[in-house]
Amino acid sequence: MSQLTLQELGQQVCKRVAPVWPLPRSIAVNPWWQHREASIREVAEYEQTHKNVRLLMPASYYQQRWLREIQPEHLAQAAQEHGLQQSAQQLLQALQTMDSSAGALPSIAEVMNSGQERTRTLPWRTEIVHQLSQFCALWVNYPEQFNGADSADALYLAWLDIVRHDRGIELLVGERRVEEELATLPRSSAELWQLIAEEIPLSMPEQLDAWLQVALHDIYGWASVFAQRRWARELENSENVYDELDQLLAIRVAWELVCWRLSNATQRERFVDAYQSLAERRAQTVHEQEVLWVWQRALELSYQTSLAQQLGQLQPVTSGAPQLQAVFCIDVRSEPMRRALEAQDKGIQTFGFAGFFGLPVDYQVSESLVKPQLPGLLAPQFRVTQKQDAAAQAQRTHSWRAASWHRSLESPAGAYGWVEMSGLAKIWKLLERSLWPKPQARIGSEVIRPREWQITKRGQPSLCERAAARAAAEPASDAELAGLAANALRGMGLTENFARQVLIVGHSACVANNPHAASLDCGACGGQSGEVNARVLVQLFNRAEVRRILAAEHGITIPQSTLFLPALHDTTQQVLRVLSTDSETKNSADSAHKGDTQQLEKWLEKASTSAQKEQRGRLADKPRAAKALQQRAANWAELRPEWGLARNAAIIFAPREATAKGHFDARAFLHTYYAERDPEQAVLTQLMTAPMVVAHWINMQYYGSMTAPQTFGSGNKMLHNVVADGVGVFEGNGGDLRIGLARQSLHDGKDWYHQPLRLTVVIAASISAIDKVIAEQKVVRELVENEWLYLWQWEPTTGDLQQRNAAGWQAISKLQETQHDLAI
Template sequence: MISHEDSPMTAQKTATVTTLPGSRPPATSVVREALAQAVKRVAPLWSLDHFVAVNPFLGFTEERFEHAARRVSLACDAQLLMPRKFYREALESGRMAQSDIERALSQSAHGDTISLDALLEGLQKERDAQASKALTTCADVAATISGKDWSALIVERVSHWASGYFDAGQASWPSPFRDLRPYEAWRREASIDCSDTVMGLASAQDTIADLPDTPEALCEYALQKLAVPEALLDLYLHRLLASIGGWVAYARYQSWGQELAGESPKWVVDLLAIRLAWELVLMREMATEGAEIAWRRAVQSHVSSADLLRDLNKDEAIDQVLQEAFEHAWQRKAINALAANSSSPDAASARPSAQAVFCIDVRSEVLRRAIEAAGENVETLGFAGFFGLPIEYQPLAGEGREAHCPVLLSPAIAVQESLRGESVEMTNRLSQRIRLRRHLGNGWRAFKNSAVSCFVFVESYGLAYAYKLAAHTLGLSRPEPHPSHRGLPPNLARNLGPQLAPVDGIGEGIGIESQIDFAHSMLKGMSLTEGFARVVMLAGHGSSTTNNAHATGLDCGACGGQTGEASARLAAMILNNPPVRDGLRERGISVPEDTVFVAALHNTTTDAVELFDLDALPDSHKGDISDLQDQLSEAGKQAREERSKLLAFAPGADPLAAMETKSRDWSEVRPEWGLAGCAGFIAAPRRITRNIDLEGQAFLHSYDYRQDPDFSTLELIMSAPMVVASWISLQYYGSTVDNQAFGSGNKTLHNVVGGSLGVLEGNGGDLRVGLPLQSVHDGEKFVHEPRRLSVFLAAPISAINRILDKHPQLQQLVDNGWLKLFAVYDDGKVVARYMGDLQWDAAEADAAPAGVEEA
């Protein structure tokens, strides 16, 4: 027995667990440091109503990529690289050449220990699946003893509790303890829940009742009682978190705002405490069956695992070189295309008839090429889809504000939506109508899902839905109003929009000085400070799908999983404001009087582009707008033709009709391919990439370093859009290499939990993270092929180095191989490859053009 005096906190109650001999338990300070580190190992999971792409390896970037592969295996029981069959097929199909393997081997740290022949021989064999066995937990030990899969049962118990605790309106009986911290709420529920006894854990309630009162104390106590050695502490905690990784990820998302404000997140520690409590429960329950001895042996067998994180064996080194070679093949193709394009004639220097600014999203690359082909004197630019406006948007009749900016930023201004051209009385009346419609909808859903009516609902009302179901299934349904219309007639819904000034004292609005600041930052950020066209279109983007749990993941990631409509409309209003133009002129940016900015929304499912607020534009520009709309229509046709090759339409099908049908089909698992295929990020003037077909695989950010004398814009690009693009790239990477661990599985089996928290695959298990398998695989092959992001910056190397040196976390990202960095100079031909520690390899590059600064 363990007395109260044996507890690390003598005032706390303790569980009856015998301390295991043979290992030195970690000190209190070490435990606290390990807990802080464990929190950072978990990538946050945003809820479905504003799902955003997240790097699932966010907590690993302080380690080199190749070492993280071992950590992923030990802590997450997952893979960070593809099976060798994938690389063999890439070589046989020509997607990778032997010269790429040779190049990767020569640049690898393993080039001196592995010969080309040995590598090619290893390519023909699959790796040993048992080479890196996942770390053992107490649940694993108990499973071996009892024959029960305790790990799966623990996941079910935690998931059942968490879905009620975090519920966002779906549960009929949510947790009655939601006002408490998660750990305390769990203890309260567990003390009256008899399910553990049914599972065969007779002493579970007694053990839980005797646990320390705070999660921090429980973690410290449990680690001491289990005698987890200091050398194993980091991996063991990571292993426990990964075992309930979905709910832990959601817990970190709940604390994300605290982290941005510089506070320490707490809820991840709560869930870690719950998982550790289950370890204590199982060890006590199995104590008489030799669990302690088996656990001690498991601990001792894994003590050397920390060393294994640093040393790669030959098989693992071969896998790393193959992945490098596969990525080098894409880089080689991009480098050659940039060099070949340098000989193309420059675009005409005459004033463009129109300029179209799109989000840097890879889906925009296809449409931008099509627009430039449809109108030779049209210039396209790339910029972050929130247009540099970190807004918190209050929709009309909305129940809360929505952040419309990247999740790396905190909203700085609050903006109110209103109904333009209508009286305050009419606006209020429509607001009440929206609220009533929402309440009626919530009541109807509650009736359908209630514990009693759900059993008779289908029998009673099923026939009333027969026509609707048939129409949806056969693709015969009429287009439904966009959700943003919120039940209003289309003519009124089109007048919904953001307001610069407060409406009836509601909202904060944006003052003139702030508008000038935003306008200056916006134009400088997209390197559009001169040469303005008569019409400048600012296009956000969004997607249109039906019955799609991850629908917001297809909207703009730069807008926090919202469409870019509000940001684009607000940006156009600011830039059209005469006092803002005056303020810009004083800061050295003269926008011609005949230049107008018009907001637009690019529907990435259908490649249709809708223009907004045209009634606010002068009559003198009606002809320009009409020409632009014609060019957008023609460009949409070309873009749809290109995208249709990946969407498997029937021969002869009209792409527009087929894509619109897909967007309305409730059973469609692939309404569009999203950002599948993303591989590169290029920050450069458009002339460097204008004539290159990048196949919708590159993020394109407009940047001219000659307009950026202090390189502040380059710093912003590298520290924000480039990082966001790497998050997207690595989310697709993780969902491809191991969808079970870093993706969300089979989309057809998804069940939404908690209203909008996330999805379960089937009727239980952990909350799923990442992308569905259908988002990266077409049923026969991977449409997204895993590559770390290759970044090409048209800027002096010395400027890039200064920025990396200023931002240690950014340098860590490139030094440790989580993205690949190249420097591209003015003519597109000169490419230098970043090697790490602010060193560059110019072996593939020609001499830099005259006047360009080198490192």
């Protein structure tokens, strides 16, 4: 190779893998995040040409949407934007005649079975993926069982030692020479790469890159796990002794080398011919996607047109003296509850803010369990914990025992042995869960008590987390706490005109028997409940010394009569309630606040009832019973306890006064933003580099789980088995680790519930302010100009909208004008 060695090219391939977090900390990620420097159309062409991974839905999907969501005017505008001079009938006919039969490029393992009838043996690729996946599960779950963890080739050497003693592989694939070839592999990954470069007859860098992508794609679930472990090390600046992801690819191509040596001339010729036809494959993909992109854009316009109409007609409300203020997470599921709460009284104001409320903290549940309570993009700077009284210790012991029992049932042995040995002992529990079901709280949430929180500096993490936990923790100073409070207040747009009562509302999702429960909790809190962050922030806001520093040094004066209260929004049951607080906070409330309690409870109860009715209407079976949501959350056999963030499509940064009269149907993230209070665009920069990116990740996770379900979706929930104590799931008993969303999170059993739309970002700020952030922030510029999302500028007072792309700004009204008269 001329510039990069094959090993270096492999390292470049590994850098394109997006991370995926373990189940207990599951957060959404754009599966193409590492490709954002290229346009989405270039990535779509590359992914489909090489791996048959699609960023567009099949032609049949768009046909089904024609004259339902997609109307003639949408298709006309989409065709105009893409420069196609075709009628609606021609575009529809192109869908009907489209041939999408081309598959992915083959790996060497895949061509090993060409031309052979295999009735009693497994395909090579199937057995390789299964063997390697089982090995990765052992590596992740039992690292102490492997020697040489300080070696640069630790993962590769561990695999080599195991696979050389596996006599079953020869029997399963029907090839007696496997053991002999495995014995010839070098014990150095560098030497392995050199052998591969010498023996595999692909000379062009593009061909080699494609082959390495295909090989890694076979085990992409585990590649994503190792990418997250790499991400975590880089985020915390920890030393990197070895890189599991690079070694995973080395192991996979080691199998390719073995297969090459065992292949015949016909199989080798088929493999080489496939990679020499890259140009023809690319031309076919470009031709197919040219039409599909028009239909995809038309689908997005079907939503954007109605959104633009609503934004153009909204009239800002005039706010008077606030009676109650509530700060919610921007999560799309909060939007119906915010509307329902505001409808109770004209004096109720709600605000939207990222659900971790700007607190860069992790939560130490016990000596052995620490939960990050912030987005995956950030590293925690502080640690919060509570002193454990006798009641908390007892509750924690009970929860740990229950969790241990539950994990034992998830293990392969537990699926049979434990049930046989202790089925009678647990029969009462099974009956109780069936007859009197109760939603389950996540581990850690149930030990929280209405007690004071201790906040300490986290500092630089130690290489040994246990040693770091034992180290003396330095308490955060009042000045540092006031700084956190000031940043939170500015971020949520609440710096003046405080109400007497202010709710800080975290959110969680109580469900039963759901390995993916974290994906329903707060993504901004790292896949955890937002209760911890809400409680800690309330403690800061109510602290007298913090308020003094806020007024003296940050120019934010909180009236003495203002009381902050923590609250929790259960999105599965659509229940909003105030959390109990410690005695210190209770004592700070005067008699007037106590008199407000009954009114507050009535407002929350009525808001919950209204939001529950709306949520029941979104469910596939549309239940009418008032307790239907609670029963659904408690049902251990329920596949769709709620829709999560399905159908998310937009994020709006604007004053709530501007959006208060809108009805966004739980499809929009709503973040409060006052441009006039942000002259230096400091807050806007934070919004466009953090909440906007997180919303984009969520949006693209749902998008990818629909367009490429075999790679970025986790399949059928009914077949899930938890792997390696929660690192992920298998669909069935083996194969690659499945990542992304299950089909039940996207489909109601009859039709798709979610729509694969790129996120529309709406910002109520000046064009110059937005352009300043785009110019200064490379990530934001890539997302906007490479069309990974849409960016709109909105003027609430006039309703005017403009869209930004690589060519600059253009009025939305002009974009929606079309000169095409498409025949239907």
